[in-house]
Amino acid sequence: MILDANSAPLPSRIDADLCIVGAGPAGIALARSWLNTPVNVCLVEGGGHRPESLSQSLYEGAAVGDGRFDPVRSRLRALGGSTHVWGGGCIPLSNGDLSRRTWVPNSGWPLAYEALQPFYERARETFGIGHHALADGSFLQQDGQETRAVVSELLEHRTFVRSPVFFGEAFRDELAQARNVTLLLHANVTSLDAGPEATHVESLTIRSLSGQTTRLVARQYVLACGGIENARLLLLSNDVAPEGLGNRHGLVGRYFMDHPTCRLGTLQGGVPERVTRPYDRTGGRGPTPSYPELCLSDAARAHYGLLNARVRPFAVEGAVPAGVRALRELRRAFRKPTHDEAMTLDGQLESAQPAVDASRTDRSITALGKAVATAGLHSGQVARAWYRKRHGKLPVAAERVDVVGYFEQAPNPDSRIRLGDERDALGQRKVVVDWRLTDLDWHTYRMSATIFGSELAKASAGRFTPDAWLADDARSDAPIHGTAHHMGTTRMASSAREGVVDLDARVHGVANLHVAGSSVFPTGGWAFPTFTIVAMSLRLAEHLHVIL
Structure with missing residues (x-):
């Protein structure tokens, strides 16, 4: 059943066994685990079926710090979340991504790859890529697929698969038809209402922009609102705990991470097709094609003390x-x-709702x-x-090749989400995203430019010229921006002094509140996070099946 607060009255009170806040990939994957079971599920979404400017305005906020960041244009408030415009990239984290690295402060998950692998296997079905076999930190190359690419002990290839699944479209009907699931649209959760001493959640308050207010009471609650909004909602829920729910040690909102990206330099001369064609994504076999990614090897990262990194060489055509x-x-x-x-969310709201002209x-x-x-x-x-394309060349000769890097971000407690003084249309304090990079991040950008540039130049018989900002110690004009992969703000840890949620994704000290999504990631590797988000949601669902 679907109830839309913009078109129909909501009950003044709703009761459920399980309340899931947020209907993006994490929330939808969780809800689907209970389809047509005796468990009564309420899935609460602040947006509608499609992105809308008015709902989207509730994501507005401020940004300070090192990178270029816009809180409203880096996420979508709608059924399916940002998968309305995602690229479909699926790839698992590797055991090396999850392990503690001595040169990366605050690194390491309390889970090993073996603990996630069964849920990665199940997540393949959710994404419609079940016929692709998994490997550690990669998918296996398809038969007949050949990576004609750079060969170096400093670099390696990992394979990702493109999913055709857009969550809001793919799963809307089954959620609407399930006898035990209620999907609320345009229903904005404004606070989690805690019991005495903030050890459990008694209810949550829902408000709509149309003026309705509803109280929702459940046995178990899951926040699945994304890497920014999960932290914001915990901080806003401060009636009983003045510092915010689950924030006894001041960790909610800290360790905010994205996957920074920037151009590292350019290749000129030589035979550019040798390094552009292997990584071109305009083709692909079948509805779920796979593609190689050129990455730093584990050996290179350990030897030079680097974070995870990958690059894509983009041919820039002449006339x-x-x-x-x-x-x-x-x-x-x-x-x-x-x-x-490589795309941003800029302009997607307008294109999602074209006017007839x-x-x-x-x-x-x-x-x-x-x-x-x-x-x-x-x-x-x-x-x-x-003829050129038929013979392995670019259809139009390249003027240059841009080498664009995508990076893991070092987990840093000073990089954080906090509440500002400005208020949104519901009277809630807006977020301030204080995105901060560390010396290790900058070291990774500079050394990666050297390694990737040298190896790509060697493979293409060209010459690499690093961009000038890499030599700027002031870091003032670095063209670094995020990729809308928000992570880390409710990180998972065995101890409440080190993280916000425990190994079962339960908020430390709050008996019936869990968190789903990439906000629980202690580190992010370079991998697109959506595949791991769903795998972790399936793992959380298995835990909740035991206690519900």
Whole structure:
């Protein structure tokens, strides 16, 4: 059953066995574990079926610190969460990612890879990639797939798989039809109402932008609101515990991590196709293709004292002939857009809700007609581009190759989510994202540029030029930004003095409150987090099945 607070009245009180706050991948994976069972589940989502500007405004906040960060444009408030625009990348963390590393302060999970592997195996079915076999920190390459790439003891390849599953679309109907699941939309949780001494949650308060207020009472509660909002909601729940729920040791919101990304430099000359074609993602076999990623090896990271890192070489074309440009316009008009982690969420809200404009449609038809005519007029240019591609070259010669790095972030207690003084439309304090990088992060960027640049130049017979910001000790103009992979703000640890949740993802000191999602990650590796988020949710579901 679906109840939408924007279109129908909600009951003044709702009772459930299990309340899950947040209907992104973590919350949906959890709820699906109880479909058509005797357990009464209430899944609470602050947005609607699709992204909307008004709901999205509740994510507004401020950002300070080192990187370029926008709290409202790095996440989506809607059923399915940010999977509305995700790239589908699935890859597990490795045992090395989960282990403590002596050169990385505060590193290491209290779980080994073996503890997560069974849930990674099950998560494959959720993502529709069950036929892909797992390896430690990778998927196995498909038969016949050949990585024609850089070979070096300093670098290694890991394989990720692209999932075709968009959670809000794929699972909406089964959630709506399940006899024991109630899905609330446009229902914003404003506080967790704790009992005496804040040792358990008695209820939570739900408010809608349409003015409704509801009290929800459950036996067990799970926060699955994302790496920023999980921490925010705990900090806002301060009626009984002034410092915030689960924050007795001041750790809620700390150790905020993303996957920083930036261009490291450029390759010029040589044969660029040798290092761009192996990592191109425009092709792929079947509906769930797999692709290699070029990463630092475990040996290189240990020897140089580095965090996890990977790069993608992007060919930057020279002047594109008119015929080739027209042909590409035609292809874009009839092909569904492909997302990957190189994209941002900027502009996605508007594109998710296109307005009907007859004049624009007429102009589009006219533009397509011109593109057909141009492609035909310059058929020789199209033929030459096809010939180049057929013979292993880029259709249009590259002016240069941009080497873009994606990095693990060092867990740092000074990198944190806190509450600001400004209020949102519901009267709740907005977040301040204080994103801070450490000397280890900067050391990793500089050394990675040297290693990747040297090896890629060798493989392509070109020359690598690092970007000038890498030599700037002031770090003032570094073009570093996040990839909307928010982690670490309710980190998992055996002790309440070291983390917010225990090994079962239960908030230390709060008997019936658990946390799902990447906010529990003590470290993040470089891997896209959604696959691990779902695996961890399935692990939490198994624990909750015992106590419910």
